[in-house]
Amino acid sequence: MKYIITSVAIIGIALLILLAKSLSNTDLISSDTFRFLVALSVFFVFSLIVLIAIQVFRLLQSVKKEIIGSRLTLRLVLSFGLMVLIPVSIVYLVSVNFLTKSIESWFDVRVESALEGGLTLGQKTVDILVNDIELKGKSIAYSLSNTLPEKRQSLLIDMREKFAIQDAVLFNKNGSINLISSSRDVLMPPSIDSDDITKASEGYFIKIEFSDNIETGDKEIFLKAFIPVDSNKSKQKNVLDVSSQQQILMLTQPIPRSIANIAVTVESVYEEYQQLTYSRNSLKIIYTLTLTLVLLLAILSSVAISFILSRKFSRPLAMLADATKEIAKGNYKKFIPESGKDELGVLVKSFNSMTSQLDSATKNAKKNRKSLEEARSFLEIILTNLVTAVVVIDDSKKIRLYNKSASKMFNFKLGNAEGKLLINAIKNKKLYEGLLKFIEEYLENPKKNKKQISTEFKFELNHNEKIIILQISPLAEKIAGSYVLVIDDITMVTKAQRQIAWGEVARRLAHEIKNPLTPIQLMAERIQHKFSKKLNKEDSGVLDKSTTTIVKQVNALKVMVNEFAEYSRTPKMQKNKFNIKQLLGEVIDLYTSKSLLITLNFNKDSIFIEADENKLRQVLINIFDNAKDALRNIESPQVRVSLDLKVDKVAIVIQDNGIGIPKEIINRIFEPYVTSKDNGTGLGLAIVNKIIEEHNGTIKIKNLVKSGVKIIIMLPTKNLN
Amino acid sequence: MTIMMAYFMHYLKSNKNLYAVLIIFILTGNLNAFEGEKNIEIKNFNFEKNENSYSIGFVQKIKLTNTIKSAINKGIPFDFKIVCKVFIKNNFWFDKKIQQVELFYRIKYKALKQVFEVHDIYGKKKEFNSLDEAIKSLNIVKDWDLNFKNKYNTYKYYVVLKIKLDKKKLPKPLQVNFFDKSWNIESRKYEYLLELVT
Numbered sequence: 001m002k003y004i005i006t007s008v009a010i011i012g013i014a015l016l017i018l019l020a021k022s023l024s025n026t027d028l029i030s031s032d033t034f035r036f037l038v039a040l041s042v043f044f045v046f047s048l049i050v051l052i053a054i055q056v057f058r059l060l061q062s063v064k065k066e067i068i069g070s071r072l073t074l075r076l077v078l079s080f081g082l083m084v085l086i087p088v089s090i091v092y093l094v095s096v097n098f099l100t101k102s103i104e105s106w107f108d109v110r111v112e113s114a115l116e117g118g119l120t121l122g123q124k125t126v127d128i129l130v131n132d133i134e135l136k137g138k139s140i141a142y143s144l145s146n147t148l149p150e151k152r153q154s155l156l157i158d159m160r161e162k163f164a165i166q167d168a169v170l171f172n173k174n175g176s177i178n179l180i181s182s183s184r185d186v187l188m189p190p191s192i193d194s195d196d197i198t199k200a201s202e203g204y205f206i207k208i209e210f211s212d213n214i215e216t217g218d219k220e221i222f223l224k225a226f227i228p229v230d231s232n233k234s235k236q237k238n239v240l241d242v243s244s245q246q247q248i249l250m251l252t253q254p255i256p257r258s259i260a261n262i263a264v265t266v267e268s269v270y271e272e273y274q275q276l277t278y279s280r281n282s283l284k285i286i287y288t289l290t291l292t293l294v295l296l297l298a299i300l301s302s303v304a305i306s307f308i309l310s311r312k313f314s315r316p317l318a319m320l321a322d323a324t325k326e327i328a329k330g331n332y333k334k335f336i337p338e339s340g341k342d343e344l345g346v347l348v349k350s351f352n353s354m355t356s357q358l359d360s361a362t363k364n365a366k367k368n369r370k371s372l373e374e375a376r377s378f379l380e381i382i383l384t385n386l387v388t389a390v391v392v393i394d395d396s397k398k399i400r401l402y403n404k405s406a407s408k409m410f411n412f413k414l415g416n417a418e419g420k421l422l423i424n425a426i427k428n429k430k431l432y433e434g435l436l437k438f439i440e441e442y443l444e445n446p447k448k449n450k451k452q453i454s455t456e457f458k459f460e461l462n463h464n465e466k467i468i469i470l471q472i473s474p475l476a477e478k479i480a481g482s483y484v485l486v487i488d489d490i491t492m493v494t495k496a497q498r499q500i501a502w503g504e505v506a507r508r509l510a511h512e513i514k515n516p517l518t519p520i521q522l523m524a525e526r527i528q529h530k531f532s533k534k535l536n537k538e539d540s541g542v543l544d545k546s547t548t549t550i551v552k553q554v555n556a557l558k559v560m561v562n563e564f565a566e567y568s569r570t571p572k573m574q575k576n577k578f579n580i581k582q583l584l585g586e587v588i589d590l591y592t593s594k595s596l597l598i599t600l601n602f603n604k605d606s607i608f609i610e611a612d613e614n615k616l617r618q619v620l621i622n623i624f625d626n627a628k629d630a631l632r633n634i635e636s637p638q639v640r641v642s643l644d645l646k647v648d649k650v651a652i653v654i655q656d657n658g659i660g661i662p663k664e665i666i667n668r669i670f671e672p673y674v675t676s677k678d679n680g681t682g683l684g685l686a687i688v689n690k691i692i693e694e695h696n697g698t699i700k701i702k703n704l705v706k707s708g709v710k711i712i713i714m715l716p717t718k719n720l721n
Numbered sequence: 722m723t724i725m726m727a728y729f730m731h732y733l734k735s736n737k738n739l740y741a742v743l744i745i746f747i748l749t750g751n752l753n754a755f756e757g758e759k760n761i762e763i764k765n766f767n768f769e770k771n772e773n774s775y776s777i778g779f780v781q782k783i784k785l786t787n788t789i790k791s792a793i794n795k796g797i798p799f800d801f802k803i804v805c806k807v808f809i810k811n812n813f814w815f816d817k818k819i820q821q822v823e824l825f826y827r828i829k830y831k832a833l834k835q836v837f838e839v840h841d842i843y844g845k846k847k848e849f850n851s852l853d854e855a856i857k858s859l860n861i862v863k864d865w866d867l868n869f870k871n872k873y874n875t876y877k878y879y880v881v882l883k884i885k886l887d888k889k890k891l892p893k894p895l896q897v898n899f900f901d902k903s904w905n906i907e908s909r910k911y912e913y914l915l916e917l918v919t
Contacts, residue, residue: 034897119832208834267833271796278792279894
């Protein structure tokens with residue numbers, strides 16, 4: 001677009017120069033060319049108007065769309081436009097006024113009057129001279145007509161001299177000269193126009209002739225009088241006319257040179273003045289038109305060029321503004337092409353340097369942030385996967401951070417507890433009353449809350465004993481006022497420790513008790529054998545009863561000790577792959593009788609698992625033994641067994657409709673010496689639990705709502721350890 | 722004609738660039754709109770065969786405007802030009818111009834002599850005491866040799882006659898006067914068919 005505008009402006013200016021030339025030099029450029037130039041200039045003016053209108057429209061669109069730099073361009077264009085418009089308009093108005101007045105000043109009434117006066121004077125002078133030569137001519141003609149032909153020559157000479165006539169010629173109608181007289185030394189016979197002869201035949205007439213003097217170049221005016229000479233009078237006097245025809249007298253008299261020159265000049269100037277007078281309006285129009293075209297082309301070219309200049313000036317600023325916006329959005333890679341070495345160029349250079357510095361700083365910050373985030377997420381992952389509950393609280397006991405285990409332990413809603421008071425976030429406040437009280441005391445005690453303190457809490461949850469250890473410690477000084485609570489659920493640890501202790505007790509008991517039992521039994525049997533026959537019947541009976549009791553009790557002790565030994569023993573498992581359904585079937589067959597209905601619910605033929613088959617058989621026998629005991633006094637006793645395969649686990653569910661397990665012991669049923677049976681050792685289910693745990697499985701037991709017990713054993717199908 | 726116009730308008734609508742052409746056309750064409758009234762009339766056209774050529778004759782009636790009459794009286798010379806063009810008619814192409822001849826005459830008031838000087842089409846100078854007489858002397862044009870031979874026997878010829886004020890001889894400001902119609906004195910284009918006898 002800028003090239004079009006520049007081209008149009010240059011062509012327009014060239015046209016104006018041609019227009020001015022054509023006005024000043026009429027020979028150089030014809031009127032048609034001038035018209036064409038005017039038309040072409042008008043066309044270019046319209047072209048510029050159209051171009052500017054397009055530019056204005058585009059600029060306004062840009063302003064409407066809030067394109068950066070458009071407003072600045074608009075302001076610059078308006079400024080440039082005004083800067084041009086005001087002075088050019090003033091110059092235009094002054095020029096038009098000056099021009100009009102200048103043209104008007106050429107036409108003064110006095111000048112016109114003077115010229116008209118001069119012309120009239122010339123006319124009058126010529127009239128007087130014409131009248132004079134007419135009278136003289138008539139007089140000579142009269143005299144000639146009354147004179148004899150032989151005397152006419154002398155008369156003609158006399159009268160010519162008398163009237164101071166330059167030339168006098170008497171000629172016939174056919175143009176032949178009869179008499180001639182001249183004041184000049186050399187007289188060339190004059191050529192007589194036939195039209196003049198014809199006209200003179202009808203009557204006299206005066207002819208005015210203009211000519212240029214070849215020698216001096218001056219204007220000359222000649223008066224020529226043609227007067228017919230009547231020859232009737234000579235005929236009356238019987239004078240034979242030479243030609244016997246009517247003759248014509250031609251008198252030639254020049255107007256004095258000084259008068260002729262002035263008269264011709266006045267006439268010429270008058271004509272030129274009249275031409276100017278008639279051209280006055282045209283001149284005004286043409287000059288005004290040319291000036292208007294100059295004004296329009298100058299203003300429009302300037303405005304058009306102002307668009308180019310404004311864009312050139314505003315482009316770096318617009319780019320800067322645009323780049324600033326981009327930087328505000330976070331795009332530090334915005335680079336502005338450098339242009340020029342002026343202040344704008346320096347500004348652009350500085351901006352680019354600043355951008356690149358910002359970019360590198362941002363990259364570093366991003367890098368640092370990324371590593372920080374990685375570290376944080378690493379910590380978060382650790383925290384999340386920690387079994388230990390971690391809660392960070394502040395002075396006001398509001399939760400600042402907590403992990404998944406803490407949420408699980410205190411029943412927080414994940415992601416909702418932050419910022420809440422710890423006491424409000426915990427769902428079961430009663431359960432953790434002691435813990436909360438301890439924390440409160442810790443926080444309120446300025447001596448305590450600078451140290452790390454840990455304490456153990458025991459409470460019952462769903463009839464299960466729960467043991468937790470709370471470790472509370474203040475965080476580093478930088479985040480003063482924050483405390484980290486580390487809560488460990490050590491219930492299972494305690495349980496395991498207890499089991500280990502029981503195992504140790506059992507092992508020692510087995511060792512210490514088993515050894516003397518055999519001698520005791522042997523000795524009791526020996527006593528019976530040796531002394532029963534020696535004693536009377538009554539004493540022998542007592543002895544038998546006593547020794548039998550001793551042996552029975554020793555056997556009972558042995559069974560008990562064996563069970564203890566079994567519990568404490570951790571023999572190596574003999575794992576093999578076998579069909580659990582088949583094992584279940586075998587055990588069920590053992591216990592199925594008329595009085596006990598055992599059903600197995602499983603559609604598939606087999607589920608193979610890797611486990612110690614004998615140990616699992618022991619588990620199942622133990623469970624079915626317990627079931628049988630529980631169903632002893634129950635009408636229509638039944639046991640339902642189901643197998644279920646869940647991905648990589650197998651679930652064995654055994655359910656009876658027996659008397660169930662008393663509530664008091666159900667949660668501790670897998671502990672040693674916990675039993676509801678009168679003659680039970682309380683080691684059966686403890687051993688079952690131990691075997692299942694050794695298989696990396698779980699066992700759960702619960703009373704059914706109506707009656708009976710449901711045992712769920714989960715075993716991995718592939719047991720590598 | 723209507724079809725051509727419709728086609729042109731359709732083309733104009735479909736091509737926006739033509740608006741520019743139209744603007745030029747209007748601008749240049751409008752200059753011709755300042756043409757004056759047709760105040761020269763040609764009558765009694767006649768056509769004759771000469772020995773070697775053809776000649777025409779006609780009567781022209783010139784009605785001068787008051788402005789021009791006044792200007793002549795003030796001594797401004799007025800030159801007129803008679804242009805005669807001979808064409809051959811073509812049915813399917815532009816008509817072919819085979820000859821163009823021009824005649825000039827001039828009227829001028831000589832203030833000192835107080836006469837109207839006429840340079841007629843034959844180059845003769847005549848003087849008249851009144852403008853009407855001077856103009857009247859110019860009315861008849863006869864035996865104007867067109868100076869062409871009938872080379873194209875089978876074709877029909879026609880002549881186009883136009884008489885106009887020779888503006889090139891006027892003062893420059895009046896030549897380029899865009900708005901004053903009173904200085905535009907001319908006849909319309911007269912067309913006369915010539916049937917040449919071979």
